[in-house]
Amino acid sequence: MPKIRAGLLVSAIVVALALGIGVYAGADETPSTAQGLAAWGQVYSVLTHPRCINCHTATNYPQQGDDRHRHVANVVRGPEGKGVPGLNCAGCHQETNADSTGVPGGHNWHLAPLEMRWQDMNDRPLSSAAVCRQLTDRSRNHNLDGPGLLKHHEEEPLVEWAWNPGIRPDGSKRTLPPMSHEEFVAATRRWVEAGTPCPK
Amino acid sequence: MATYQININGERREVNVHPSTPLLWVLREDLKMTGTKFGCGISACGACTVHLGGVATRSCIVPISHVGDRAIVTIEGIGQDSVGRAVQDAWVEEDVVQCGYCQSGQIMAAVALLKHTPKPTEQNIEESMGGNLCRCGTYPRIRAAIKNAAAELTKGGA
Numbered sequence: 001m002p003k004i005r006a007g008l009l010v011s012a013i014v015v016a017l018a019l020g021i022g023v024y025a026g027a028d029e030t031p032s033t034a035q036g037l038a039a040w041g042q043v044y045s046v047l048t049h050p051r052c053i054n055c056h057t058a059t060n061y062p063q064q065g066d067d068r069h070r071h072v073a074n075v076v077r078g079p080e081g082k083g084v085p086g087l088n089c090a091g092c093h094q095e096t097n098a099d100s101t102g103v104p105g106g107h108n109w110h111l112a113p114l115e116m117r118w119q120d121m122n123d124r125p126l127s128s129a130a131v132c133r134q135l136t137d138r139s140r141n142h143n144l145d146g147p148g149l150l151k152h153h154e155e156e157p158l159v160e161w162a163w164n165p166g167i168r169p170d171g172s173k174r175t176l177p178p179m180s181h182e183e184f185v186a187a188t189r190r191w192v193e194a195g196t197p198c199p200k
Numbered sequence: 201m202a203t204y205q206i207n208i209n210g211e212r213r214e215v216n217v218h219p220s221t222p223l224l225w226v227l228r229e230d231l232k233m234t235g236t237k238f239g240c241g242i243s244a245c246g247a248c249t250v251h252l253g254g255v256a257t258r259s260c261i262v263p264i265s266h267v268g269d270r271a272i273v274t275i276e277g278i279g280q281d282s283v284g285r286a287v288q289d290a291w292v293e294e295d296v297v298q299c300g301y302c303q304s305g306q307i308m309a310a311v312a313l314l315k316h317t318p319k320p321t322e323q324n325i326e327e328s329m330g331g332n333l334c335r336c337g338t339y340p341r342i343r344a345a346i347k348n349a350a351a352e353l354t355k356g357g358a
Contacts, residue, residue, distance in 0.1 A: 072244045074330035085316035086309035086328035091257045092243050094266040100220030101261040103243065169242060 036194020040132055042179065042187035043153075047118060047135075048125045049177040051162035055110075058117040066175055068123060081111035102169030106161040115140040132198035146192035153188045204264055208233070209277025219265035223257075224248045226264050227274060235275040235304050239333075246332030249305035250274045256312035275304035283353060284311050290349035298336035306332050310346050318354050320346065 031039065046052060054063040062071040078084040083091070093109035118131050126134070134140055135149065144152060153159055163181040165174035177184065191197070203216045208231070215230045227233045227250070236259060239247030243258035250259045253270030278284035287310050297303050306329070313320055313328040320328070325346055334342070 072242075073246070074327075076327045076330070078327070084313075084324070084327045086256045086312040087331045088255050090255050091249075091252075092261055094262060096266070098261060098263050098266055100263050101222060103261045105266075 031190045031194040033194060033197045036191050036197040037199060039187045039190035039194065040197065040199070041128065043184065043191055044128045044131060046162075046177040046179065046184050046187075047131060049162070049175075051165055051174065051177055052159075053118050053125060055158075056112040056116055056118040057123065058114065058119045058121050059123065062111050063123065077111050081113055082109075097164070097166030099167040102167055102171075104161070104166045104174070107157045109158070127199075129199040132196075136196045136198060146196050149196070150185070150188050150192050154185045202265070204267070206264075206267055206272060207269065208272045209274060209280070210271075215264070217264055219263060221264050222260050223250070223252075223262045223264055223267060223272070224259040227259065233274055233276055237301055237304060239302065239305070244331075244333075245302070245305075246309060247302045247305040249308040249332065251278075251308060251312065254315075256309050273308075275308060278308060278311055281311070283314050283349075286349045286353050287311050287314065287345070290345040290352065293348060294341050294345040296338055296341040296345050298338050302332065302334045302336075303338075306334065306338075306342055310342070310349070313346065314350055314353065319350055 047056075050063075050066050050068050054065075054068055057063060057077075060077045061075060062077070063069060064071050073087070075087060075089075076084060078088075083089045089109045089111075092103055094103070094105040095107055096105050097103070098105055116134070118126055118134070120126060125131075138144065141149070160181060162177055165176070167173055179187070201216055202219050203214060204226075206213055206215065206226075208227075213231060215226050217226055217230060224236060224238060227236050228238070236250055237247040238260060239245035241260050243261045246258065248258055248260040249256050251257065251271075251273040252259075252262065252267065273281070273284075279288050284307075287307055291297065291303070291307060296306075309329055309332045313324065317324050317328075322343075325343055329339075329342065329346075
C-alpha cells in the first residue's frame with residue numbers, strides 16, 4: 001500500500017507540473033481565434049448588462065434599472081448625448097454617485113452616440129456578432145484599434161462606473177456586470193490579442 | 201455635520217448641515233429661501249429646479265456635499281439676469297400662472313433653454329420643458345411665454 005501511495009503521489013506531481021508548465025507556456029502564446037471568440041463572449045455578456053447597455057440605446061432616450069425601462073422625467077438624448085438645455089444629464093447626475101439620494105453619477109455623464117448603439121429600436125440588445133462588428137468598426141468607434149478598445153475598457157470612467165454604480169433610491173445596491181472589472185479587462189485583452197475576432 | 205460655504209445668487213452663504221442633505225433642503229430649511237419648491241423629491245417633476253454652475257439642476261436630489269464652489273441661482277435671483285428678467289416679464293404678460301406651485305421650476309428651466317437656444321423651435325421647447333410637470337395644465341401659456349421672451353430677447357437681430 002505505501003508503494004502504491006508513493007506512486008500516486010509522484011504521478012500527481014508530474015501531472016501538476018505538466019499542467020503548470022502548459023498554463024505558463026499558454027500565457028505567452030497568442031490566443032487562438034477560438035480562444036478570442038470565447039473571450040469576446042465574456043466581453044459581450046458585460047456590454048449587454050443593464051449598467052452598460054442602458055446608455056447605448058438606439059432611441060432618443062436613455063434607459064434605467066435592471067428592467068431597462070425608459071428614463072424618467074421625459075429625458076431625451078439631445079444633440080451631443082447629454083440631454084438638452086433645461087434637462088441636461090448633468091442636471092441630476094453629478095461627478096460621483098449621490099448615494100444619499102440614490103442618483104448615480106460619474107464624470108461627463110452622457111449617452112453613447114448612436115453609432116455605438118447596442119440595441120435595436122425596440123430596445124432589444126443586438127446580437128453578439130452585430131455588437132462585435134460595430135465595436136471593431138473604426139468608422140463607428142472613434143477610430144479605436146484593439147489596444148485603444150482595451151484602454152477604453154480599462155480606464156474610461158463611465159466604464160469603470162459600472163462596477164461602482166452606487167445605491168438605488170430605495171437603499172438597495174445596483175446590480176453589477178457578470179464578472180469583475182479585472183476579469184472584463186483580461187477578457188478584452190485576450191480578445192484583442194487574438195485579433196478581435198467576431199462571431200459569424 | 202459639516203460647514204459649507206456656498207454661492208447663492210451672488211452672495212456667499214455659510215451653512216452647517218449633514219453632507220447628505222439635498223440642496224433643496226438647505227435652501228428652504230436652512231436659508232429660508234422658499235421660492236424653490238418641493239414636488240416629488242425624486243427629480244421627476246422639476247419643481248425644485250435651480251441653476252448650478254449654469255446648468256438647470258434638480259435640487260431635491262443633489263446632496264450639498266456635491267455642490268462645491270459652483271454658483272447657485274434660484275428663482276429669487278434669476279430676475280437679476282437679463283434672460284431671467286425677460287422670462288419673468290413674459291410670464292406676467294401671458295398670465296401663465298394658475299396655482300403657481302411648479303412655476304419657479306418652469307421659469308428656471310425656460311431660462312436655461314433660452315440662454316443656450318435664443319430662438320427655440322417647438323421641438324426645443326417640447327424637449328427642454330418636457331421634464332417640468334404642471335398639474336394645472338398651463339403648458340400652452342408656458343410655451344407662449346417662452347416664445348414671447350425669445351422674441352423680446354432677439355429683437356433687433358440679436
